[in-house]
Amino acid sequence: EELRLSHQWSNNDIRHQVAQMVADEVKAANVDLTIRIFGSKSLFKPREQYRPVSRGQLDMTLIPLSYAGGQQPAYNLTLMPGLVKNHDHAARLSGSPFMKAIEAKMAEDDVIVLVHGYLAGGFAGKDACITKPDDVKGLQMRAAGKSFEQMLAGAGASIASMASSEIYNAMQTGVLNGANTSSSSFVSYRIYEQSKCYTPAADVALWFMYQPLLMNKTTFENLNSEQQAALLAASKKAQAFYLLEAKKEDAASTEVFRKAGVEIAEMTQDDFDQWRALAKETSYKAFVADVPDGQALLDLALAVE
Amino acid sequence: MTLPNKYSEGNQGIQHKFIYAVSWLSTLSGWLAAVMIVAAVVITCQMIFVRSILNLSTIWQTEAVVYLMISATLMGLPYVQLLRGHVNVDLIPILLPAFLRKYLYFLTLVLSVSIVLVMVFYAFEHWHLAYERNWRSDTVWGIKLWIPYLALPVGFFLLLLQLVADFSAVLVGKDTPFGLEDK
């Protein structure tokens, strides 16, 4: 039996390696199950993968869950400023009642999680460092994620909506003064060529995005018990690998920026607290207003130590 | 409103009326498409102005213009079909004698109508799902997705009508298969 997995990442991206690891392990288990990976957007465009999985037309995908935030507004909590403090905290969130509640939402769409994982990101400034809310006042910013846009707007920045592939050109010509996205996107779009200062995810980080490996629930349940066991074992192994690599990713991106001669700034605990206070007034508020059981979900997330 | 095709004129018989009505609909749809393209131009310029001169946020413009362009494409389908503006390669029809050409025309029409029917059917389903579940785009603007998706079933349905009207025009002898002259 063959399962089809679609993702948007290139072959050397850790998210591809996670998917590949699951495929390899399942194959090695010899349970008459193979996973065929369609990487680099070769089958579906990034934001078009959730729906086919939820309707069983595609078996598996590895996406930022917030891509489906328009269909399940609760998912927006998986890309919320200041909710995750660092990678270990992220790992604890993945096993918490909060994640159980999110998984219940997925079950409504006939989707289950095989591999949990968070990736972090930071800020790049064209002319100056961005560490605290005051730094973005009056700047044209491009943020990855709705909640971050709301928070930055609250800090007095102007939000320019554009595809991440346009960041490079926009920063080069001065249309943008700064951007906020994942460590790996900063590297793959070569933003270091256009920035003066980089604020990476370090001991304190603001930007965490939940990017799980998802599978259609019915398809999973239709597998025999050996196949299910093999898939779960492979996923467990991949999840440990994912966490380890996610931690390395931030340091690696910092190194790339440093080598390109970009100044590296650090976000202090005080900066973080300022952002979080601002987020509470902007993105958290908007989320709670938008989602019926939003407050309960947010409390669950905030309860995770 | 002037209609671009000579065969869409006239009012004898039900088929002629049908052809006329459909070309009227297609033309209306084409106007709508043109208006949407112009709107996309204007909104993009507005976005550049707001961002670079006023230094304000531009939240909705990028999404709006992309959806306008997609809707313009879909709404433009029947009109461009009416104008015979969709490029085709009529190599095989030219090589065929007239009576075989008629059969080939019929065959390609059946295939075209089938695929367009498939598009109309599943496009409607897709639109309905987005409407029923109140899907929104995952941005701050968060537009209700059934609005841009609406152009999918409507555009393809009008294209379907136009294809059938073109076929009727051949049946009543107002046009020839593939618009080719008899040898």
Next chain:
Amino acid sequence: MDPLVLGGIVAIMTIVVLFSGVSVALGLLIVSGGFLLAFDGLRSLELLPEIFFGKLDSFALLSIPMFIIMGSSIASTRAGADLYEALERWLTRVPGGLVISNLGACALFAAMSGSSPATCAAIGKMGIPEMRKRGYPDGVAAGSIAAGGTLGILIPPSVTMIVYGIATETSIGRLFLAGVMPGLLLVFLFMAWSLYSTWKSGNKQLLVAGNYSWRERFEILPRVVPFLVIIAGVLYAMYGGVATPSETAAVGALLCLIIAVIIYRLWHPKDLWVVLRDSTRESVMILFIIAAAGVFSYMLSSLYITQSIAEWIGTLDVNRWVLMIAVNIFLLIAGFFLPPVAVILMSAPILLPIITTAGFDPIWFAVVLTINMEIGLISPPVGLNLYVINGIAPDISLKTILMGSLPYVACMILAIVLLCLFPGIATWLPNAVMGASV
């Protein structure tokens, strides 16, 4: 079934369906739907509308209708004629001035229009009757404009470069710059041939035709100003930090519409509608093909054909230039039949990995591909530019237009050879302006 065998069957079926007279976009949808139904089951059809919609869901594509509006709003005014006349008055002392100024006008117009048919129509409306009046052979008159018009997709802005940039994720700004010098090279080759053929035809008086006073020459200059305003406005928007390259097209389109209405008094709703109708028709035609070709490539990928072909070619051990010649022949043949965007979208996912593993620069390859597509525009059976010329000068037979275009096809092939020998013709400018690519 082996994906490679399946790929062969898909190729044959695609050719049969596309040659059967059905429109290219619908044909691609028919083939995709048929194979998905046969090999992936009925449920795969459910996704077709979403995929269709998704393929168009890209901001960069928006510049296609906009660059088309730029071309057609200017083409429907007397701007083309003005430009053309100005060049002619200044170039009369140059041997063969008329045909030279026609080609020059084509090149300049190409710098404002993203599409080849629009370029061809704008200059041809004035240029062809004028050349024939002065006694140029019909073949030279029609052929030079048909060929000059193809520059629309090589000299930036270019609709096909945008499509290539999206399909292969290469920088559109870089692609635009890469087209500049090869475009000038082609203009030069076209001019050289036109002069040679006119000289050889023995009509010596053509080479010294017309004579204008300096007063007449300066009189015409103000009428070229709108052009300069548009080009300056677009360049300022693009490099002045005002807009991203994809957004710039909108500035250009609005400028052209405004100039057409105010300066060329295109204010009658009927005239304005003609502009909008023409640009809607061309945009919708191209965007429909883009979406349908996207569905087609989804089908190829879903049936694992794309991946298998790429793997298979990777195992072939051939000289990279043999590979390049094979790719060129494939593109040339595809271009004979299919419109450029369809060729690019259907072949890019398969060709690009092959090209890059063989060590060719994707930016350079875009230029080679575009020149191949230009040849397709003036060759039968689907040559959009031939139809445009046929529309402008219905009394010149298609055969004459075709024969007149042939030598220009030779010029284009020569340009491809030169590009292979000296890749710097394409890559030097983008590297100089935007830094070496990684």
